[in-house]
Amino acid sequence: MRDKHYLMVPGPTPVPPAVAAAMSRPVIGHRTEDFAQINRQITEKLQKIFQTENDVFVFTNSGTGAMEAAVANTVSPGDTVLALITGNFGERFAKIARAYGAKVMEINFEWGSDVDLKVVEEKLAEHPEIKVVLATQNETSTGVTNNIAGIGALVAKTPALLLVDGVSGVGAIEIKADEWGVDLLCTASQKALMLPPGLSMLSVSAKAWEVVKNNRSPRFYFSLPAQKKAYEKWNTAYTPAVSLFFGLDAALDLILAEGLEQVYARHALLAKAVRNAVRSLGLKLLVEDRCASNALTGVWGPEETDVDGLRKVIKQQYGVTFAGGQGILKGKIFRIAHMGFADKMDVMIAVSALEMALAQAGCSVELGAGTRAAQEVFLGRAE
Ligand SMILES: Cc1ncc(COP(=O)(O)O)c(C=O)c1O
Numbered sequence: 001m002r003d004k005h006y007l008m009v010p011g012p013t014p015v016p017p018a019v020a021a022a023m024s025r026p027v028i029g030h031r032t033e034d035f036a037q038i039n040r041q042i043t044e045k046l047q048k049i050f051q052t053e054n055d056v057f058v059f060t061n062s063g064t065g066a067m068e069a070a071v072a073n074t075v076s077p078g079d080t081v082l083a084l085i086t087g088n089f090g091e092r093f094a095k096i097a098r099a100y101g102a103k104v105m106e107i108n109f110e111w112g113s114d115v116d117l118k119v120v121e122e123k124l125a126e127h128p129e130i131k132v133v134l135a136t137q138n139e140t141s142t143g144v145t146n147n148i149a150g151i152g153a154l155v156a157k158t159p160a161l162l163l164v165d166g167v168s169g170v171g172a173i174e175i176k177a178d179e180w181g182v183d184l185l186c187t188a189s190q191k192a193l194m195l196p197p198g199l200s201m202l203s204v205s206a207k208a209w210e211v212v213k214n215n216r217s218p219r220f221y222f223s224l225p226a227q228k229k230a231y232e233k234w235n236t237a238y239t240p241a242v243s244l245f246f247g248l249d250a251a252l253d254l255i256l257a258e259g260l261e262q263v264y265a266r267h268a269l270l271a272k273a274v275r276n277a278v279r280s281l282g283l284k285l286l287v288e289d290r291c292a293s294n295a296l297t298g299v300w301g302p303e304e305t306d307v308d309g310l311r312k313v314i315k316q317q318y319g320v321t322f323a324g325g326q327g328i329l330k331g332k333i334f335r336i337a338h339m340g341f342a343d344k345m346d347v348m349i350a351v352s353a354l355e356m357a358l359a360q361a362g363c364s365v366e367l368g369a370g371t372r373a374a375q376e377v378f379l380g381r382a383e
Contacts, residue, residue, distance in 0.1 A: 004319050005319050005320075005321065006318075006319055006320040006321065006346065006349050006350065006353075007321050008320060008321055008322055008323075008336055008337050008338070008342075008346065008350050009321050009322065009323040009335070009337050010140045010168050010191065010295065010296045010323055010335060010337040010339065011140070011167075011168060011188070011190045011191040011197070011337070011339075012190040012191075012196060012197050013190060013191060013192070013194060013337065013339055013340040013341060013342070014194070014340065014341045014342070015194055015195060015196060015247070015341065016194055016251070016254060016341045018250050018253075018254060019194055019195060019247045019250045019251045019254070020247075021250075022246045022247050022249065022250035023196075023243045023244065023246055023247040023250075024243075025243070025246050027242050027243060028242060030235065030236065030239060030240050030242055031235060035234075035235070035240075035242065035245075036233060036234035036235060037234070038245055038246070038249055039058075039231075039234045039235065039236070039240075039245065040234045041249055042058060042245060042248055042249050042252065043056050043058075043231075043234075045249070045252035045253070045256060046058075046201055046203075046252065047203075048256060048260070049170060049171060049252065049255060049256075049260065050170065050175065050177045050185055050201075050203050051175065051176040051177055051178060051179065052177035052178045052182075052185070052203050052205075053178060054177065054178065054203045054204055054205045054206070055203065055204045055228060055231065056201060056202070056203045056204075057201065057202050057203075057204070057224070057227045057228075057231060057236075058199055058200070058201050058236065058240065058245070058248070059199065059200045059201070059202065059222070059227075059236075060198065060199060060236070060238070060239070060240050060241045060244070061198075061199075061200055062188055062190070062197055062198070062200060063165075063167035063186060063187065063188030063190075063191075063200050064092065064096075064200075065200045065222070066167075066186035066187065066188065066200035066201060066202040067092070067093055067096055067163075067165055067167075067186050068096050068222055069186075069200075069202055069219075069222035069224065070163045070184040070186055070202060071093075071096045071097050071100050071102075071132075071134075071163065071217075072100060072215075072217050072218075072219040072222045073184075073204075073208075073211075073212045073215055073217070073219060073222065073223070073224040074131075074132055074161055074163065074183075074184065074208060074211050074212060074215060075097055075100045075101075075102045075131070075132055075215070075217060076101070076214075076215055076216040076217055077100065077101030077102070077216060077217065078101060078102075078103065079101075079102050079103065079131040079132065080102070080103045080105060080127065080129045080130050080131055081094075081097045081102040081103065081104050081105065081130070081131065081132045081133075081134060082105050082107070082120075082123060082124070082127070082130045082132070082133045082134070082160070083097065083104050083105065083106045083107070083133075083134045084107055084109070084115045084120060084133065084134060084135045084136070084146070084151065085106055085107065085108045085109065085136075086109045086111070086113065086114060086115060086136060086139040086142065086144050086146060087111050087136070087139040087140070087141035087142045087144065087326075087327070088139075088140070088141035088326045088327045089136050089139055089140055089141060089165055089167070089168075090134070090135075090136045090139060090165075091327070093134040093136065093163070093165055094106055094134060097132070097134060100217050101217070102132070105123070105127065105130070107119055107120070107123060111141070111142050111327070111328060111329060112142050112144065112286045112287050112298070113144065113287075113291070114144050114145070114146045114147065114290075114291035115135065115146045115147065115150075115151060117147065117150045117151065117154065120133075120151060120154055121154050124154055124155070124157075124158055124160070128158070130158065130160045131159075131160055131161070131211075132160055132161050132162075132163060133151070133155050133160050133161070133162050133163070134163050134165070135148060135151050135162065135163070135164050135165070136164070136165045137164050137165065137166040137168075137169035137170070137173065137175055138166070138167075138168045138169030138172070138173055138293050138295055138296075139293075140167070140168040140295075140296065140335075141325075141326040141327060141329065142286055142287060142298050142329070143286060143287050143292060143293040143295075143296045143297050143298035143335060144287050144291050144292070144293060145169065145173055145291055145292070145293045145294070145295075146291070147291075148164055148175060148180050148182065149176070149179075149180045152180035152181035152182055153180075153181065155181060156181040161183040161184065161205075161207065161208050161211060162181055162182055162183050162184075163183065163184045163186070164177075164182045164184070164185050164186065165186050166185050166186060166187045167186060167187050167188045167191060167200075168191045168192070168295055168296070168339065169187075169192070169293075169295060170185070170187035170191075170192060170193070170201075171187070171191070171192030171193045171194075171255060171263070171339075171340065172191070172192035172263070172264070172267045172294060172295040172339045172340065173192075173264065173267065173293070173294050173295060174260070174264050177203055177205075178205075182203070182205070183204070183205040183207055183208040184202060184203065184204055184205070184208055185202065185203045186200065186201070186202050187200065187201050187202075188200045188201070189201075189244060189247075189248060191295070191339055191340060192267075192295060192339045192340045193248065193251050193252075193255075193340065194251045194254070194255075194340040194341045195244060195247045195248055195251050196244065196247070198241050198244045199241060199244050199245070199248060202224075204224060204228075212224050212225065213225070221237075221238065223237070264294070266342075266343070267294040267295060267338065267339065267342075268294045269344075269377065269378070270294070270338035270342055270343070270344070270346075270347050271292065271293065271294040271295070271297060271338060272377050272382070273344070273347050273351075273373075273374040273377040273378060274297045274336055274338055274347055274350070274351070274374070275289070275292065275297055276373040276374060276376065276377050276382055277347070277351040277354075277370035277371065277373045277374040278297065278299050278370070279373070280369045280370050280372070280373035281351075281354065281355065281358065281365055281366075281369055281370040281373075282302075282363075282364070282365065283299050283300065283302060284299070284300040285297065285298070285299060285300070286298030286299060286300060286329075286333055294338075295337065295338065295339040296323075296335050296336060296337040296338065296339060297335065297336045297338070298325075298329075298333050298334075298335050299333060299334055299335070299336065300332065300333055301331075301332060301333060301334060302358065302361070302363045305361050305362075305363060306361075307324070307325075307331060307332065307333065307334055308324055308331055308334075309361070310334070310357050310358070310361055311324060311334050313357045313360060313361070314353050314354065314357045317353075317356075317357070317360075318349075318352075318353035318356065318357070320349060320350055320353040320354075322334045322335060322336050322337075322350070322354075323335040323337065336350055336354075338350075344378050347374050348371060348374060348375070351370040351371050351373075351374050352370075352371050354370060355367055355368070355369070355370050355371065
């Protein structure tokens, strides 16, 4: 059936019916009381999810826009920036800082591993000139979750600001912006927040505002002072994607109604089921359990099998879309997302499709081994 799809890529993710319905409301003018009221509600709800009392702004652009806004407002040309890189999106953050004239000091961790706090501690001690530290909460290219609390504790001992890319983590994996010392936290609509692409969100700490005010980088659309001024009246500096704001308000309601703890526990359960299933099918996980993401799982392709060909079969014959590898992992891994509007049966469908495609590709696979392993997790029978 042509219209039946199971979208299991790490963004965009499926949109719940209540969110789709909210987005179909008639558009309203954005310089109105009605919009101001919605924008205020959205801000308060985002503060709960970010666990912050800081300002939170919504921009009409994809997640990279929030990352650029974070950098453009805190990095002046010539500043030393420490980039903690665990994959493709860590690299992107470093590239943005370089584009704004920073002297970027990179620490590259092996793809599939997380940030080693000891290395960060040493680097910060050796280089007191570091002004900004860039980190990724959830590295989508590998499926690694970094220890932001640990990184935050180290950065908090220095005058540096901590900028965190939480694009694929926020809403799926806990983050406590204030308690963990995250100065600027970025995220986007199309991942765990269950919306189509088009919005990004950014929180800004009091410590960061001092830097923002004196920043020498050029900025216009991404000017945080301009956005803050507009937000005094619960407006946005430029025309917002009003329909997406309606959807965001509804999506945040769904998250808060389920409860943050429950949302995180659901993601952890789905991740555990996928990992159990993958292992039972004799495939290798890219990331060890200790730092494995609850939002998506990276899997090495079976030996002597065209992994992108396998994904093609899964998509064309079963309607299930997995993501491929990025950068150095292109053609070597596939990624199964289980974030946002995802539940147990999504995992069952994904694993079942994977089993069939493996069998079709001639891999030695015991049909039912993966689905059974996932079921055991859901029934509370797995360790
Ligand atoms: C961790 C991470 N950072 C940044 C981005 C970039 O976001 P966007 O594609 O919305 O610009 C993504 C998108 O996949 C991501 O997963």
